[in-house]
Amino acid sequence: MEIESFPYPVTVNRQDFQNELIDQFDVDQFLFKNHRFTSIDSLIKDLTNLLNELNTELLNLVNENYNEFINLGKSIDGSLDLINFLKIDLKNFNNDLVNFNENLSNSRNLVENCLNEKKHLQVLKIKIKLLLLLNDQINNFENLLKIDDENKLNNLTSLYLSINMLSTYLNNSNSLEKSLMNKLVSIKFEFKSYLDNLSSKLISNKNNDLLLQILNIYKIIDHQSDFLSIIRKN
Structure with a gap:
């Protein structure tokens, strides 16, 4: 123990x-x-x-180490002032950042509106060009129809088909479009009448080659039955 x-x-x-x-x-x-x-x-x-x-x-x-302690105290006091300055600068920076974000948002909205407006203007510009082209072709068709030319069939047909294709973009949204649509109705009737008269004349002259060409045109405009009716009458 x-x-x-x-x-x-x-x-x-x-x-x-x-x-x-x-x-x-x-x-x-x-x-x-x-x-x-x-x-x-x-x-x-x-x-x-x-x-x-x-x-x-x-x-x-x-x-x-007296001087070191004095300098340390001064540096601490200076650091406090520096911290206060930094706080102020940071607050100002934060305010600037908020303002910048607001301005950026406003600028973004402005740019989007401008882009939308530009897109709208581009569409409008294209449509105006389309309407002008359609109007020119209608005028050309009407002028050509008045000319006494036996060889104008191909040109008339080309103009007619082009006019019909361009007319698919019309929607009667303004007075110009409505006016062109009315002209288009008239042109369809005039072209059909021209084909009917030409067909009757060719049947009488027995121009079979040209009659075959006209038959194809009737098919394109979906009026082949009218062509057959003309043949029966003659």
């Missing part, structure tokens, strides 16, 4: 704190673990001596 040694009191020193100093320092546990056999008076005396030593060391440190 081992005999425990007599518990002599231990003097408090700086090393004890360095070994035990942690984030969650427990004074009671520290004293019980290291100095439970030390009297209160001795503890007070030892801690007082340690405190005096620390005060002396701190005073010497300040005296020896």
Whole structure:
């Protein structure tokens, strides 16, 4: 059986704190673990001596590095001013950023509106060109129809088909389109009448080659039954 040694009191020193100093320092546990056999008076005396030593060391440190401490204090004060300036600058920057975002949003909307307007104008421009072209072809057709030329059939047919193709883009949305549509109705009747008269004449002259060509034109304009009726009558 081992005999425990007599518990002599231990003097408090700086090393004890360095070994035990942690984030969650427990004074009671520290004293019980290291100095439970030390009297209160001795503890007070030892801690007082340690405190005096620390005060002396701190005073010497300040005296020896006076300029560094003064500069440190000034730098801290200057840093506070700098921080305040930075806060102001940051606030101003944030306000500028908000304004920039608003301006950017407004600019984006403006650009979108401009692009839509440009697209609308382009469509309108194309349609105007189409209407002008259609009007020119209608005038050319009417003028050609008035000319006494036996060889005008091919040109009339080409103009007629082109006019019909262009007319598919009309929708009667304005007075010009309505006027052209009325002309188109008249042209269809005039072209049909021209074909009927020419067919009767060719049948009388027995021009079979040209009659075959006219038959194909009747088929294209979907009036072949009228051509057959003319043949029966003649």
